[in-house]
Amino acid sequence: SLRTAIEKARAANMPKDTMEKAIKKGAGELEGQSFSEALYEGYAPGGVALLIRCLTDNKNRTAQEIRHTLSKYGGSMAESGAVSWMFERKGIITVAKEQISDLEEFQLLAIEAGAEDIKDEADPIEIVTSPDSVSDVKAALEENGYSLSYDMSYIPSNTLKVEGSDAGKLFKLLDILEDNDDVQEIYENSDIDEAEMEALAEQMD
Structure with missing residues (x-):
């Protein structure tokens, strides 16, 4: 999948302390902080639907960060229910x-x-x-x-064919979203040719 390709391209570059922090956060082990789950809906370049599952100690901050990232990289935030019905x-x-x-x-x-x-x-x-x-x-x-x-x-429920510049923009957007410490999972409905996906992943190395 696209997300797997991104994860493989990033894995070797993740600092150990970042990985340990992510594991502790997922287990609710960061001291003095209370985390709750939030699910944000949006669109990526090419009209791809996004569900972004986050674990955050400040939903307002996280929502603003997700909205900013989507807007900056060719996507947009969607209202609750606008995208989730597609999954x-x-x-x-x-x-x-x-x-x-x-x-x-x-x-x-x-x-x-x-x-x-x-x-x-x-x-x-x-x-x-x-x-x-x-x-x-x-x-x-x-x-x-x-x-x-x-x-x-x-x-x-259905996938959307994405290619060319839209595929590159989608790959970039998902990579940036993955950089956000609050983002736990990203679900999307793109259908990208495997060869094109591999080429995009290589560009990240």
Whole structure:
């Protein structure tokens, strides 16, 4: 995905103290600070829809920063509900392929527990569930000895083809948003050609 490409391009350049701070913040371990979650909606260049999940100790400050970044890099803030309807809230469970000796048996186990979709092309395998079923699927897999990671995500109902200068602007905007300490996750509905995505990621190195 576009976000994965950006993360890979950035990973080697993240200072250790920045990474540790991000981990502590996510776990609510920064002393003297109380954080709450906020979800901001917006548009990126090319009309791409954005959902930006933040963890902040000051929602007004974070909203202003997100609005400023979007405006500066060719996007715009949207009203609540303007973008979120384009996404579905889903549970995402990932399991490393090396744990799976019988893929068909694994798939059957997940489906019987409530999985909606299983994406097994990449490693780790990704299991998509409804928000209500994620706990059941997680429990079924763990009871059968699988180690896993899970999170809640927003999956776009439809994607939007983006190319050329709009793709470059989108990549830049997402990179800048990722620089904001308050930003935890960015969900977007772009469809960018893989070769173009790789070229954009290389430009960041």
